[in-house]
Amino acid sequence: MTAEPFTSEFWRELPEWMGYHREHDPVRAVTLPRVGMGAYLVTRHADVDIALRGPDYLKDPRNIEDIREERGLPGLPFPRKELHTELDDQMSNNDPPTHSRKRGLAHKAFRVRDVETLRPWVRELVESMLDKTLAAPECEFLADFAFPFPMVVIGRLIGVPDADFEPYRELANTMIEHQRGPAVDKARAGMKAFLRDLIQRRREQPENDLLSALIEAEEEGERLTESELVAMLNLLLLAGHETTQNLITNGLLAFIDHPEQYELLRADPSLLHTATEELLRWVSPFAHTQRFTKSDVKLSGCPVSAGEPMVVSIVSANRDPAVFDEPESFLVDREPNPHIAFGRGIHFCLGASLARIEIQEFLSALIERVEKIELTVDRDTLTWRPGVFMRSLSELPVRLVRSAR
Numbered sequence: 001m002t003a004e005p006f007t008s009e010f011w012r013e014l015p016e017w018m019g020y021h022r023e024h025d026p027v028r029a030v031t032l033p034r035v036g037m038g039a040y041l042v043t044r045h046a047d048v049d050i051a052l053r054g055p056d057y058l059k060d061p062r063n064i065e066d067i068r069e070e071r072g073l074p075g076l077p078f079p080r081k082e083l084h085t086e087l088d089d090q091m092s093n094n095d096p097p098t099h100s101r102k103r104g105l106a107h108k109a110f111r112v113r114d115v116e117t118l119r120p121w122v123r124e125l126v127e128s129m130l131d132k133t134l135a136a137p138e139c140e141f142l143a144d145f146a147f148p149f150p151m152v153v154i155g156r157l158i159g160v161p162d163a164d165f166e167p168y169r170e171l172a173n174t175m176i177e178h179q180r181g182p183a184v185d186k187a188r189a190g191m192k193a194f195l196r197d198l199i200q201r202r203r204e205q206p207e208n209d210l211l212s213a214l215i216e217a218e219e220e221g222e223r224l225t226e227s228e229l230v231a232m233l234n235l236l237l238l239a240g241h242e243t244t245q246n247l248i249t250n251g252l253l254a255f256i257d258h259p260e261q262y263e264l265l266r267a268d269p270s271l272l273h274t275a276t277e278e279l280l281r282w283v284s285p286f287a288h289t290q291r292f293t294k295s296d297v298k299l300s301g302c303p304v305s306a307g308e309p310m311v312v313s314i315v316s317a318n319r320d321p322a323v324f325d326e327p328e329s330f331l332v333d334r335e336p337n338p339h340i341a342f343g344r345g346i347h348f349c350l351g352a353s354l355a356r357i358e359i360q361e362f363l364s365a366l367i368e369r370v371e372k373i374e375l376t377v378d379r380d381t382l383t384w385r386p387g388v389f390m391r392s393l394s395e396l397p398v399r400l401v402r403s404a405r
């Protein structure tokens, strides 16, 4: 296994790479790109489970700065400054008690409206967007459908007015696409101003949307501060969008690679639920997440000292033969399917129910309309974006053949 972790080649070879490491090198030392820092990549399901749920693992890099100093380790290259900015001090980067307080308030806001009531509206949206995509004989599926669909869902749920949608989309797009550099700095400043303005307008005139509920949410006299609201919106907009986009794009590729499974699903739509779970397992779009060791630990017998960054491989855990029969087979009727694509423990995905609705309604609309899915380029020319966390195809040019029904 020669691919350097987190490069485009690594993502292309992912199943083989992970299979080898689960067996031979389950806690492998890697270098994080960009920051150039060492970390441990954890690939076995049992170890991933411990890292996601165990008390010895933290998320907030600020909470291990003292440990690193005590141990004479160099300071972390990224956290202190970045996490103090409004956009980044999100609950997904916090540990208890800060995490528990913010998560409690977010949960309350989500509960105000039963997510299931969004299903008919998501269905309508998926149908109209898919019909538009199908109007052309060929399309670039990522740009034409997989990117805008979840973006519109999360934007509307939060309460981004339709008129503000384009500027918001441009800012978010620049932030996702480029990650660093002057264009990103400009986009981040723009996003902050945009979110602050949105919050201000909702304070003056509440609506029946998630943002108004977040502003109102109160628990034991606590509310989210203005800065916390900005960070929460930024988290929801990005988390609610990029993962689903990658699931849908890589999911379509899974059906291209396994046309018999697409046929099976078309022939028996009662498999929509198991097919959704299998896509989540197979793709695992939030492929890796990050933790830091709080104490000296051992995983699969490998010692890791306190204060070290870990890359926890959800995507590898979801292919671990210790947990799944035939893990390298894509089976739309797989049951049981105890995948952990939405994570585990206190950071378990807040949007899991919404994501499931989006995927189910997408699949349902797709099998109704599309008989055959074909790549319009050679399979070997597809590329994955380099990066640590997300499993993202750069593009997916396809021909969607409409069904006669």
Ligand code: HEM
Binding pocket: 052, 091, 092, 093, 103, 154, 235, 236, 239, 240, 241, 243, 244, 247, 284, 285, 286, 289, 290, 314, 340, 341, 342, 343, 344, 346, 347, 348, 349, 350, 351, 352, 354, 355
């Ligand atoms: C296929 C779609 C999705 C997948 C695979 C996914 C996956 C995940 C995973 C693995 C985590 C936990 C990361 C960790 O433990 O470090 C997570 C957290 C989170 N997700 Fe999702 N997600 C998806 C869609 C969504 C959507 C639609 C939303 C928005 C409503 C959302 C909002 C969040 C938030 C807010 C967190 C942070 C929770 C916390 O730190 O307490 N996700 N997601």
